[in-house]
Amino acid sequence: MKKILLALFLLTLHFAKADTILFLGDSLTEGLGVSKEEAFPSLVASLIQSELNKNVTVINGGVSGSTTSDGLARLQWYLKKNPSIVFIALGANDGLRGLNLEQSQKNLEEIINHAQEKQAKVLLAGMLMPPNYGPQYTERFKAMYQELAEKYALKSMPFLLEGVAGKKEFNQEDGIHPNAKGHEYIAKSVFEFIKEAL
Incomplete structure (x- = not known):
């Protein structure tokens, strides 16, 4: 009887783990200026449900102003939820500062190492810096994501805000943070990117 209960418990853990996606990011992930329901992680969960007929638990680990250091500091708390996928969207604030x-x-x-030690599949979203930061810093920033993707054999999307950055109709008045339409656009891109990992 004990063996059966243990097997059922382990099976439950397996399914819980397989259905949890952690989006670790900053204000872009958190959805600054829009509701949590309008932020792209929540919209991705809805797309997974409607397009793949699969229920997932999404952890929105986005905190405004977060740097890579901040993300690393709070990662262990999120990993207690045993996510099967960790989607990293950090670095923009490092660059801007x-x-x-x-x-x-x-x-x-x-972050990648800790997530992989927990048997999570790591997906990486790249960021880009505006040209006014100088060509050397801008190129180095872009290369950082490419190097990480190659070193750890990660599936990566080159730029999280592809198709949204610089477009007035997709951004709030600050020209930096996506509006609800922008999050919808990002969600579709992220869904296409992430669905193979499911």
Whole structure:
């Protein structure tokens, strides 16, 4: 009887783990300026339900202003939920603050390593910096994501805001954060990117 109960318990853990996606990010993930329901992680969950007929639990681990260091600091708490997929969308604030990109890359590597140690599949969303930060810093920032994807054999999307950045109809008045329509656009892109991992 004990063996049967243990088997059922392990099976329950397996299914809980398989149905949980962690989106680890900053204000773009959190959905600054829109409701949680309008932010792209919640919309991705709805698309998974409607398009794949699959229920998932989505953890919106986006916190406004987060750097890679901040994401790393709170990762262990999220990993207690045993996500099967960890979608990393961090680094924009590091770049905008002109932080040392070597340290940023190390932080992202630690996040990847911790997630993989928990048997989670890691997906990486790249970011881009505006050209006014100078060509050297901008190129180094872009290369950071490419290097991580190659080193850890990660599936990655080159730019989370592809098709949204710089387009007035998809952004709030600050020109940085997506509006509800922008999040819808991002959600469709992320869904297409993530569905193979499901």
